[in-house]
Amino acid sequence: MDNTKIRVRYAPSPTGYIHIGNLRTALYNYLFSRHNNGTLILRVEDTDKERKVEGAVENLISSLKLLGIEYDEGPFKDGEYGPYFQSERLDIYMKYALELVEKGDAYYAFETSAELDAMREKQLAEGKQTMYDGKARDFSKEKVEELLASGIPYVIRLKVPRDSEVTFEDIVKGTVTIETNLIDDQILIKSDGYPTYHLANVIDDHLMEVSHIIRGEEWVTSVPKHVLIYESLGWKPPVFAHAPLILNPDKSKLSKRQGDVAVEDYLRKGYLKETLINFLAFLGWNPGEGEEEELLSMDELISKFTLERVHKAGAIFNIDKLNWMNNHYIKEYDLDSIINMSLPYFEKANMDISNAERMLKIISLMRVYVDKLEDLPVKSEMFFTDKVKFAIPEEEEILKAEDSKRIMASLKREVESEEKITPENFKEIMKKVQDETKLKGKGLYKPVRLALLGSEHGPDLAKVAEILGKEQIISFLSVYL
DSSP states (O other), X not given: OOTTSOEEEXXXXXXXXXXXXXXXHHHHHHHHHHHTTOXXXXXXXXXXXXXXXXXXXXXXXXXXXXXXXXXXXXXXXXXXXXXXXXXXXXXXXXXHHHHHHHTTSEEEEOOOHXXXXXXXXXXXXXXXXXXXXXXXXXXXXXXXXXXXXXXXXXXXXXXXXXXXXXXXXXXXXXXXXXXXXXXXXXXXXXXXXXXXXXXXXXXXXXXXXXXXXXXXXXXXXXXXXXHHHHHHHTOOOOEEEEEOOEEOTTSSBOOGGGSXXXXXXXXXXXXXXXXXXXXXXXXXXXXXXXXXXXXXXXXXXXXXXXXXXXXXXXXXXXXXXXXXXXXXXXXXXXXXHHHHHHHHHHHHTTXXXXXXXXXXXXHHHHGXXXXXXXXXXXXXXXXXXXXXXXXXXGGGGGGGSHHHHHHHHHHHHHHHTSSSOOHHHHHHHHHHHXXXXXXXXXXXXXXXXXXXXXXSXXXXXXXXXXXXXXXXXXXXXXXXO
16 A cells, blocks of 8 residues: 555445534545545445435435535545445455455354344353354364355354454554453354445455545444454555544533434534534644634635644533534625525525515524524514514513603604604604603613514614514504503
């Protein structure tokens, strides 16, 4: 393998949605490959037939493209290292599995599922680690041939050397050493003839000339098995880099039980792709000392990304930070694009979006107040309702006070005298109401804001009045007169 040529791979299984952790793996591989003018391979590990989901590959590819992660080789793209679906490479895996058997570094095993279950139950009862007991390791050649000839189902297992150690270097973790007595005799070829992840990914990484393996920390304990396979086949392992686990705030592993973990969930809620990319890049990495900026474009991330800056410790998934970041992007984003992305949420909420000019004003005004686009219809509800909803229901009582009623009456008369409401003439109207009622400041503005918005906090009152329009303002005020 030519290690001056940077080749990395993202190798997901087509089992449905893209997990946030998987997207970060894809992103880190993409950033590393682009930073080093290398190649990103997309390889589909589809050998687990039971978990395969129809359409998952197409969904995966479209999601990566949407997020700006473009692969160079893989399904539906030319490349000299294919096929890129593992299910189309079964003959290759069997060839090397038999070579491992021939060398004495793998062996046939013939236990049934029931026998393996009983073995594990016995080990658990004895307080031992559950792993294959090695019963078939030392079967004679004659016995193996006899069992194979009988047609009994079999698997091929890795023959892990005992009473030894496997050591490897990891760019993130440093030197890692694991005792071989803690390593199971991993199944390499299942009884259906399909390879396990451990065999297939070692063979594919070598044959596809992968220079660096960048993946999640959960795979660290599997590396010794892979190193043994590399050594047996006489191959040099790639460089390893295992990114830290993504954790919930309580330090448990990020899981569906505690919230959304699918990329589609976040996109559906109106988190922008720029937010997700930026947020995930910093989830286990930073650009270094003196680099305080946390809002970086994809090009900036590419220019700054190195594996040496990936953290060892687990990365906390902080939803507040994600929301802060998304709010920033929503505020700064091209307005026309935000409008186009936001309209489906209003439609879903059965809100009338037929007036394009009015929707532009609403979204322009309200986007600064939301963390995600799906919140826009809720925040904008006063523009689509016949009755104001109060943020604090008890505050409606304020509008029943005598001073409030004087304000409402004065404001209603002034609004009725105008042909249409603009931000400019509404400010003049408020000055006239102030002069007439002799009320000012919070005493004047809080009742008006409550009557028109349902809250004393929120967007510019004059702009709200313009969007509501004359008839709607009169309708809202009349309720309290």
